[in-house]
Amino acid sequence: MKTLLKRFLLIAFCITPIVVLINHSFTSKATDKPDFQNKSSKTASKSDKKIEDPEITLTFSGDTMFDWQLRPVIEKNGADYPFQHVKEEITKADISFVNLESAFTTKEKKAPGQLFWIKSDPSTLQAIKNTGYDIVNIGNNHTLDYGQNGLLDTISHVEKLKFPYIGAGKNAKDAYTAREMTVKGKKFKFLSFVRFMPDFTWVADDNKPGVANGYDLNLVTKTIKEQKKDADYLIVYMHWGVEKSNRPVDYQKQYVNKMVTAGADAIVGSHPHWLQGFEYYNNVPIAYSLGNFLFPSYVNGKSAETGVLTLTFKGKDVQMSFNPYIIRNNQVSPVNEEEKRKALQYLQTISTDVEIDDTGKIINKRN
Template sequence: MRMSRKKRHKYHFHPLFWMTWTLLLIAIGGVVVWMQQEGLQLNVNQSPPIAQHKALEEVQGQKKPVTSDAAKQPSQAPQAPKGNQVVGNTASKKDNNKQQSVSPHEPINLVFAGDAMMDWSVKETIRKKGTDYPYVHVKSEIEKADYAFVNLETAITTHHVKDTNQLYNFKSDPIALKGLKNAGFDLVSIANNHTLDFMDKGFLDTLKHLEKAKLPYVGGGRTEEEAYKAHTVELNGKKVKFLAFSRFIPQTYWFANGNKPGIAEAYNKSSVLPVIKRERKDCDYLLVYMHWGVEKENRPAPWQRTYAKEIIDAGADAIVGSHVHVLQGFEFYKGKPIAYSIGNFLFPNYVKGRNADTGLLHVTLDDGQVSMAFNPYYIKNDQIVKRDNKYVESQYNYLESISYKAVMNANQVEPAVKVSR
């Protein structure tokens, strides 16, 4: 009978025992799965900034590769900085916390523009239609660049005492800088023959307003040391430097000298070539912007071509020129491109014909190689505008005709290749 009770006991309790253990194991398994899911969600939410930027671009349909910052949004002000500013001759510094591109060989796209002068009719147009009006048709192209550079062919001041040795004196409202900034420009050259049109006071005002607008400058400064110092920025993991000089200056007292404010002059090669050699030592690329040449001439003077080669021999990877108010051709020297003049960029509505021809010059830096491309535009009624394909094609043909052993392959500037027969 005892055995029979034992069997009955086994029959009634063992299923309950196993059921209890089964439920306990299921509960433990559920907790483990829940913890794993929570851990996975935590990892997704903590993705690195560069992944967040990439995801944002995919949602917004952006084509631009992820670089050191998120793509600039047209409606945002102030503009998000592009790249990491390492050193430069401005009190304004870039955000050093921006992530760099994950690819060490990602090409760098630079955009250069010619002379921008926001006085006379442009000043009135800006007051009536807003600071962004002149750049409506070029803004999207400028914004896509990794870095964009323009020559500021004017003082930014309300000062009235002008340099009476000048035939024309240009001064633009401080608010005009907002238009350049919103258009996508990251850096301006102040090495030209108009930034001191309103003497030292107007020049120092210009520096102050540029710094307030957080728009870096190069080619001038409060001291000689500052004027001849390169502006340095890190783009796609590469250290890129910019220098600017002027070979056309009305008076010698415009020169930066010791502790005297002024601009970087290029009359003396001994002032220019050693600076290029010095600055080239610790960077991946060095770009030189020259204000030079004979006004309204569509070809460089012989001395310019010689000078350009010396600049490249000193260490420049590319040369971009302005000042002559018309476009000039291209040349390659030791594989390095030279754009002798990219003309006016924004000038009052009196400009016509060749004086109104303008464009955006693209300089691409790719694994030690440097290339150029040019997209034509036209200045009309205080605005940079597009024209039809016939005009664009005629500009390519014209630029090729005034270049030196360089050809236009659509918008690409390429060295002419001699075909052996």
């Protein structure tokens, strides 16, 4: 009996540590679970961390041509000469845009109904490429100065240099189709409409080259809505307003409201040949007119005042800035500090609810 009791105590003594170890083992797995969850939580936190939106810059330049008194200057100095002071600023942007206020053709037959006809040598388009421009507007009231054949010539020469073009086309589908450019993973689309032209024969249709009609606001907003669907940003360029006026007129304000509601992320304009002011409408930047950019040096005063508009996109935020230049010596020429100060102060007086600082940054005061 004593021997049996000794054996029982010995077995109990040996088994107890094993049970304790086994129990500890299971307990340890249970207490590891929160640690595992924490690790998972950290991993999820890293994967859920918002990727910062890239900063993307676009520049815009106004009315540009290579005709009239510019022809002998270009023959002497080359077509790159007018842009030598602005090239660095244009080149460093992610996308640079310019309005071609001219037909680029060798055709001679002029279209009826014009007071002035503008025709540039097609070879000068290479200077637009060399300066760093990426996309061109060909929709304005000089697009068809040399008829439909002149427009088709312009398109052909632009295509040879692989420029996307907007504002006009070989037919209606071409004229109203936005051009796409993707930068840093963001898709930009560009549209352009003409709200000033000699007559409605200039409008593109299914079987005829011409411009995109900006007089039909319903068509404009419908096109914006359709083209915005798969875009991160949609830029609308308008040829509109009143010549030699420094302020927009009432219909332009109505257009801004409708175009922004339809999905425009920025609106930039031309036609007045003068600079006009800036505003933000529902945080969307509006530049009503960029004026002349490259015109012969005979232009003076407000017609010679020009500059480069920069739009900086970062997520839903879009900011404007403006760097003044002047048309001088048949070039887009830099201004001195006093000229810059006066130019920015003047733009402040004709803009709405913005503050333009001494660097040219245009700050939204409606926020």
